[in-house]
Amino acid sequence: MKAHSLALLLLGVALGLPLTLLAARGLQSRSGVVEVHARVAETGGWTPETLSAVAGKPLRLRLISDDVVHGFAIGQGQAAPLDVEPGRPVETTLTFSRPGRYVFFCTRWCGPNHWRMRGTIEVSGPEVSPEPASAPLYLTLGLDLDAPHPADLPPAERPSASRGAQVSQSMPATVLPSGNLRSESPAQVWRRLREAPETAAMTDQELWDLVAYTWRSATTTEALVEGRALYASNCAACHGEGGAGDGVMAPSMPAPAGMEIGHAAGSPANFRDSQRMLGASSAILQGKILRGGMGTGMPYWGPIFTEAQTWALVDYLWSRSMDYEEVR
Amino acid sequence: MSTLDLTAHPTIKRLLRSRWPQLILQLIALAGFLVALLASWLGTPIGNHNFAIVVVWIAWWALLMLLLVPALGRGWCSVCPLPLAGEWLQRGSLLGPRLDVSGRPRPPLGLGRRWPARLRNIWLQNGTFLLLALFSAVVLTQPSATGLVLTVIILVAVIVSLVFERRAFCRYLCPVGGFIGLYAQAAPLEVRVTDPAICTAHTDKSCYVGSAEGYGCPWDLFPGSLTKNTYCGTCMECLRTCPYDNVAVRLRAPGSDLLNPSGRRLDEAYKAFIMLGGAIAYSAVMLGPWGGLKTAAFEIGSLPWLAYVGGLLAFVLLVLPGSFLLAVVLGRRLARPAPPLMKTFVSLAYAFVPLGLAAWIAFSLSFVLTNLSYLWPVVSDPMGWGWNLLGTAALNWHPYLTSFVPPLQALVLAGGLGWTAVTARRIAEQLGGGLRLAWPTLLVALASTVGVLWLLLG
Numbered sequence: 001m002k003a004h005s006l007a008l009l010l011l012g013v014a015l016g017l018p019l020t021l022l023a024a025r026g027l028q029s030r031s032g033v034v035e036v037h038a039r040v041a042e043t044g045g046w047t048p049e050t051l052s053a054v055a056g057k058p059l060r061l062r063l064i065s066d067d068v069v070h071g072f073a074i075g076q077g078q079a080a081p082l083d084v085e086p087g088r089p090v091e092t093t094l095t096f097s098r099p100g101r102y103v104f105f106c107t108r109w110c111g112p113n114h115w116r117m118r119g120t121i122e123v124s125g126p127e128v129s130p131e132p133a134s135a136p137l138y139l140t141l142g143l144d145l146d147a148p149h150p151a152d153l154p155p156a157e158r159p160s161a162s163r164g165a166q167v168s169q170s171m172p173a174t175v176l177p178s179g180n181l182r183s184e185s186p187a188q189v190w191r192r193l194r195e196a197p198e199t200a201a202m203t204d205q206e207l208w209d210l211v212a213y214t215w216r217s218a219t220t221t222e223a224l225v226e227g228r229a230l231y232a233s234n235c236a237a238c239h240g241e242g243g244a245g246d247g248v249m250a251p252s253m254p255a256p257a258g259m260e261i262g263h264a265a266g267s268p269a270n271f272r273d274s275q276r277m278l279g280a281s282s283a284i285l286q287g288k289i290l291r292g293g294m295g296t297g298m299p300y301w302g303p304i305f306t307e308a309q310t311w312a313l314v315d316y317l318w319s320r321s322m323d324y325e326e327v328r
Numbered sequence: 329m330s331t332l333d334l335t336a337h338p339t340i341k342r343l344l345r346s347r348w349p350q351l352i353l354q355l356i357a358l359a360g361f362l363v364a365l366l367a368s369w370l371g372t373p374i375g376n377h378n379f380a381i382v383v384v385w386i387a388w389w390a391l392l393m394l395l396l397v398p399a400l401g402r403g404w405c406s407v408c409p410l411p412l413a414g415e416w417l418q419r420g421s422l423l424g425p426r427l428d429v430s431g432r433p434r435p436p437l438g439l440g441r442r443w444p445a446r447l448r449n450i451w452l453q454n455g456t457f458l459l460l461a462l463f464s465a466v467v468l469t470q471p472s473a474t475g476l477v478l479t480v481i482i483l484v485a486v487i488v489s490l491v492f493e494r495r496a497f498c499r500y501l502c503p504v505g506g507f508i509g510l511y512a513q514a515a516p517l518e519v520r521v522t523d524p525a526i527c528t529a530h531t532d533k534s535c536y537v538g539s540a541e542g543y544g545c546p547w548d549l550f551p552g553s554l555t556k557n558t559y560c561g562t563c564m565e566c567l568r569t570c571p572y573d574n575v576a577v578r579l580r581a582p583g584s585d586l587l588n589p590s591g592r593r594l595d596e597a598y599k600a601f602i603m604l605g606g607a608i609a610y611s612a613v614m615l616g617p618w619g620g621l622k623t624a625a626f627e628i629g630s631l632p633w634l635a636y637v638g639g640l641l642a643f644v645l646l647v648l649p650g651s652f653l654l655a656v657v658l659g660r661r662l663a664r665p666a667p668p669l670m671k672t673f674v675s676l677a678y679a680f681v682p683l684g685l686a687a688w689i690a691f692s693l694s695f696v697l698t699n700l701s702y703l704w705p706v707v708s709d710p711m712g713w714g715w716n717l718l719g720t721a722a723l724n725w726h727p728y729l730t731s732f733v734p735p736l737q738a739l740v741l742a743g744g745l746g747w748t749a750v751t752a753r754r755i756a757e758q759l760g761g762g763l764r765l766a767w768p769t770l771l772v773a774l775a776s777t778v779g780v781l782w783l784l785l786g
Binding site for chain 1: 351352355356358359362363365366370372373374376377378421422423705710711712713714715721722
């Protein structure tokens with residue numbers, strides 16, 4: 001009888017030990033850490049997609065990939081990106097200083113619909129006066145982002161900022177374009193220069209080079225470097241490493257719904273296409289980035305990038321259709 | 329051929345007769361099985377971070393195919409956790425038999441029906457193995473699929489135990505038990521009676537019907553006439569129930585059963601081809617360079633998968649046995665007088681047991697040593713929930729002995745081919761045909777070996 005009791009006890013241990021895993025799991029789930037599972041968008045994206053937090057209080061997250069390598073970041077630069085490797089959960093703690101709606105998103109190209117891997121964090125808290133927010137430039141200007149805007153007389157060769165710098169030496173300063181050029185396209189500025197009497201002796205290409213020099217002078221090397229990094233991690237997969245619209249994801253992009261600007265049929269925008277790019281303004285490019293392509297497969301980046309990041313990206317995009325030597 | 333009686337050593341005999349070592353091993357296996365089952369249903373879906381996938385299909389498989397089957401034959405069956413629940417329910421006991429007031433064993437629980445006579449063969453096991461093989465690309469990589477298979481197996485095992493007597497599930501249905509039995513014939517270990525005359529004279533037949541000391545043979549065998557390992561589960565019940573101390577566990581020359589002409593059957597012959605063909609097919613799907621084949625094996629229910637199913641079944645059930653049949657027909661033309669076709673086909677098929685076992689060992693070596701390092705993280709974090717119980721969760725994948733594996737595989741396959749050749753010649757001699765009868769069979773074995781070598785090393 002003692003032997004049978006001992007055998008039963010051992011059986012209890014054999015059954016009980018595995019069941020302690022469930023008990024430990026129960027304790028883990030009550031530890032206040034919120035588990036967020038990541039799967040490619042085709043099989044569910046983030047679970048849960050909506051998280052809640054209180055301003056000023058830490059939100060502890062355990063991020064778990066259930067398939068491939070994902071990344072996790074909060075929009076508007078609220079937290080540094082984390083890699084989430086399959087089978088290796090990572091924990092992070094976020095504290096939001098202000099109530100509001102924040103976007104979290106995947107930072108790794110995990111699949112064709114990678115950009116759809118977005119979720120929101122609703123942060124509650126005492127009402128605070130909202131930070132003054134300026135409307136995007138394309139809204140202020142009332143631009144139609146979807147209207148065609150080809151350059152009438154595109155340059156015969158790629159405009160060069162360095163050649164333009166040499167041209168500018170022989171130009172009176174009053175002729176050089178100045179002020180905020182974000183609402184104008186390079187083609188518009190080129191047309192203005194062409195019509196100025198002081199440039200009558202100059203070739204069309206020299207004027208395009210002068211435009212390139214002007215655009216380059218309106219930004220900084222730091223902004224271009226930041227823009228290049230943002231482009232590489234967020235845009236290159238579709239638009240291609242060099243900006244020719246030939247990224248690895250391009251073949252899987254949906255056909256555009258009647259879009260003209262910068263889009264060849266069924267492919268992402270080609271930023272090296274002078275005719276299409278030089279007719280656009282920085283405001284249009286910013287609007288495209290913020291709003292997305294509306295049916296073309298181009299994601300909206302408004303909740304993701306800060307304003308400075310967006311402009312840095314726009315500045316970098318110009319280097320695809322005009323030659324800035326630093327960021328070839 | 330001389331044998332070495334291990335049970336002549338009192339300590340070994342005492343260990344084998346005692347129920348405790350076996351029970352403890354069974355409980356360890358059961359605990360591991362339960363963790364695997366929980367992990368398969370509740371753990372991470374990432375296969376290489378899930379205890380179920382890594383422990384069942386890498387660690388357990390390595391233990392089974394590289395060690396237990398070649399060395400102990402059906403040794404695993406004596407501690408396998410799958411039939412335990414059903415068997416304990418059937419017996420109403422974890423240890424020895426429950427006795428009634430008169431000191432006699434109580435009848436087993438459940439309906440206790442005899443397994444249908446027409447199903448007393450391994451055709452069903454051939455079917456369950458093939459059924460599993462058709463889904464194996466998914467089962468071996470997706471924890472939920474593994475969980476489904478394990479759950480179905482254990483439920484069927486319990487139900488069968490409560491409806492039929494003894495270990496009917498293990499003997500007639502278990503997809504693993506079928507091939508373990510086949511390859512147990514090659515093992516260097518056997519359970520046999522010392523003097524069959526004592527068994528003949530023993531009227532109680534306690535080894536078959538049970539006694540206060542133990543249960544009647546769970547595998548429905550009469551140990552007194554046991555001449556092959558195929559269906560002996562090495563559970564040691566006969567060692568416990570024999571009142572004359574007439575049962576021994578012996579070391580012997582490996583493969584002795586293959587040369588025993590009695591009891592050769594078509595279902596077992598076909599099993600040899602199913603297993604050899606299975607090793608070739610698995611090598612092609614899992615290790616071969618054909619992406620389309622892998623994709624087809626994964627896309628269950630799709631047209632490519634149906635084509636894969638058709639191809640796999642045709643290869644293992646028609647092409648391989650058909651090639652062998654042609655070899656047998658040719659051998660019979662060369663050998664005069666020719667033995668009967670069916671008898672020759674069935675008998676010579678047993679020569680493929682060593683080659684099949686070698687093919688499975690070689691195939692297993694290729695992925696076991698490559699993937700064994702996945703074991704260290706999963707024992708620390710069995711469910712993939714971010715735990716680190718033993719401090720090994722962060723260890724990275726690292727393949728072991730990569731330069732050592734190809735020559736070892738070649739050696740194993742060469743050894744298997746040589747063993748098959750010797751066995752085929754001996755069987756052909758038994759049939760009265762000699763080498764003339766055997767050599768076409770050797771060509772089929774050679775072609776199979778070259779095929780496996782090419783898939784594994786080419």
